[in-house]
Amino acid sequence: MTELEILEKVKPIIADKLGIDQEQIKMESNFINDLGADSLGLVDITMALEEEFGMEIPDEEASKLTTVGAMIDFIKNNYKG
Amino acid sequence: MQNLKRVVITGIGVVTSLGNSLDEFFQSLIEGRSGIDFIRGFDTRDFAVKIGGEVRNFDPTPFISPKDLQRMDRFCQFGVVAAMLAYEDAKIHLTDAEKEDFGVIIGSGIGGVNTFENEYKILLERGPSKVGPFFITKLIGNMAAGQVAIFLGAKGYTSDPVTACASGANAIGDAYRRIKYGNEKFMLAGGAEAAVTPLALSGFAAMRALSRRNDAPKLASRPFDRDRDGFVLGEGGGVLFLEEYEHAINRDAHIYAEIVGYGASCDAYHITLPDPTAKGQAKCMINAIRESGIDITMVDYINAHGTSTPANDVAETKAIKEVFGEHSYRLVVNSTKSMIGHLLGAAGGVEAAVTALSIDKGIVHPTINLDNPDPDCDLDYVRGEARKVNIRYALSNSFGFGGHNFSILLKRLK
Numbered sequence: 442m443t444e445l446e447i448l449e450k451v452k453p454i455i456a457d458k459l460g461i462d463q464e465q466i467k468m469e470s471n472f473i474n475d476l477g478a479d480s481l482g483l484v485d486i487t488m489a490l491e492e493e494f495g496m497e498i499p500d501e502e503a504s505k506l507t508t509v510g511a512m513i514d515f516i517k518n519n520y521k522g
Numbered sequence: 523m524q525n526l527k528r529v530v531i532t533g534i535g536v537v538t539s540l541g542n543s544l545d546e547f548f549q550s551l552i553e554g555r556s557g558i559d560f561i562r563g564f565d566t567r568d569f570a571v572k573i574g575g576e577v578r579n580f581d582p583t584p585f586i587s588p589k590d591l592q593r594m595d596r597f598c599q600f601g602v603v604a605a606m607l608a609y610e611d612a613k614i615h616l617t618d619a620e621k622e623d624f625g626v627i628i629g630s631g632i633g634g635v636n637t638f639e640n641e642y643k644i645l646l647e648r649g650p651s652k653v654g655p656f657f658i659t660k661l662i663g664n665m666a667a668g669q670v671a672i673f674l675g676a677k678g679y680t681s682d683p684v685t686a687c688a689s690g691a692n693a694i695g696d697a698y699r700r701i702k703y704g705n706e707k708f709m710l711a712g713g714a715e716a717a718v719t720p721l722a723l724s725g726f727a728a729m730r731a732l733s734r735r736n737d738a739p740k741l742a743s744r745p746f747d748r749d750r751d752g753f754v755l756g757e758g759g760g761v762l763f764l765e766e767y768e769h770a771i772n773r774d775a776h777i778y779a780e781i782v783g784y785g786a787s788c789d790a791y792h793i794t795l796p797d798p799t800a801k802g803q804a805k806c807m808i809n810a811i812r813e814s815g816i817d818i819t820m821v822d823y824i825n826a827h828g829t830s831t832p833a834n835d836v837a838e839t840k841a842i843k844e845v846f847g848e849h850s851y852r853l854v855v856n857s858t859k860s861m862i863g864h865l866l867g868a869a870g871g872v873e874a875a876v877t878a879l880s881i882d883k884g885i886v887h888p889t890i891n892l893d894n895p896d897p898d899c900d901l902d903y904v905r906g907e908a909r910k911v912n913i914r915y916a917l918s919n920s921f922g923f924g925g926h927n928f929s930i931l932l933k934r935l936k
Contacts, residue, residue, distance in 0.1 A: 481659070
């Protein structure tokens with residue numbers, strides 16, 4: 442999957458969990474500073490993305506994925522289709 | 523000793539099986555309509571009990587965003603919506619400084635049992651890493667009070683009494699005391715419960731506490747009737763906006779009633795059964811009346827706990843007679859549970875609301891399904907039609923598993 446394809450899949454999930462418009466979500470968006478997530482919301486998004494892509498995002502990795510772009514990179518590099 | 527403050531009810535919000543607006547709710551009670559029906563929230567095929575007072579067509583979205591909804595159990599949503607409705611009804615706009623003196627007490631008997639069931643299923647089926655980050659904050663019973671405080675910026679005393687079916691009355695009584703003793707000026711207080719769930723229904727059914735009149739849901743809750751066979755599980759929320767009297771007068775607020783007494787006691791007898799001597803329940807009512815300093819003959823109406831269980835209705839009747847003697851045959855008693863079932867921790871909130879509305883409107887709703895009164899239940903329970911009553915003082919009773927008894931005494935001001 443390309444980054445853009447992944448972005449289109451993660452947008453509705455992030456928007457739903459944070460109660461925001463999909464248009465607000467950019468590659469460079471920081472979950473907490475730009476999108477208004479709190480720490481619990483970030484866990485919630487991470488778990489939903491694990492479901493969507495059928496993969497594990499370990500806690501120590503997740504804590505580094507502070508932007509949408511970083512999250513998408515991780516998914517792209519670890520997604521096993 | 524500081525000056526004691528007077529406390530009045532200036533806002534009411536309810537969410538029940540009889541509609542979400544206050545007018546629709548009270549009018550339904552006056553017409554004797556039952557909100558009890560077959561349970562539709564889940565498949566009751568294997569359940570001994572298939573009936574309940576479910577809240578249908580509940581729309582929290584005017585008050586709660588989709589994001590916040592995902593973070594709240596159903597009980598919490600009921601509490602938040604009831605509180606927001608009460609706050610709206612009070613037509614007040616508190617300043618930031620006033621919100622320092624604004625508190626919230628919303629009791630719940632069980633809390634987020636629906637969340638508990640769903641997440642425990644996930645734990646068993648998919649493992650611990652799949653339990654969500656909002657499990658705990660949706661489960662815990664204090665979160666209705668916590669969320670309301672966040673929504674409205676209430677920075678005074680917030681709490682959640684957990685006294686089973688008396689939680690709502692416990693909350694209102696404690697809130698009344700907070701204002702009376704000058705701690706806060708404004709309180710939202712009441713109860714919220716959403717326990718019409720598979721696990722809770724199984725548990726109450728196992729206790730043989732519930733009516734099994736599955737073929738006739740609207741006839742199942744029949745307080746004080748000879749053929750009653752248990753209570754009907756209901757759900758919802760009931761919250762009052764309480765305000766210091768002078769403040770309410772100065773802003774020309776509509777005052778439903780004044781709170782003038784709060785009585786508490788414990789049966790210290792059995793985990794579920796009321797003490798058959800009814801001394802604990804009587805003491806609770808006496809304590810409320812004593813605080814007000816009025817004569818017992820001034821009490822014209824009692825909104826009874828009236829659960830429709832064989833034990834409660836006899837004990838409560840006995841307690842009323844113990845307290846009021848001959849006057850117990852002159853006052854009127856009714857049971858709101860005959861129409862909406864037993865809302866557990868929310869019951870005291872909704873029923874205090876009904877008591878205040880009855881005082882305000884000068885009319886009491888009937889106790890429905892009272893076809894053949896139990897010979898041991900010989901008071902005037904308002905059989906048949908609603909009745910106009912010029913209420914000077916009224917009691918709202920709530921008794922909970924654990925033997926917790928609470929009575930709130932209200933006074934008409936007009």
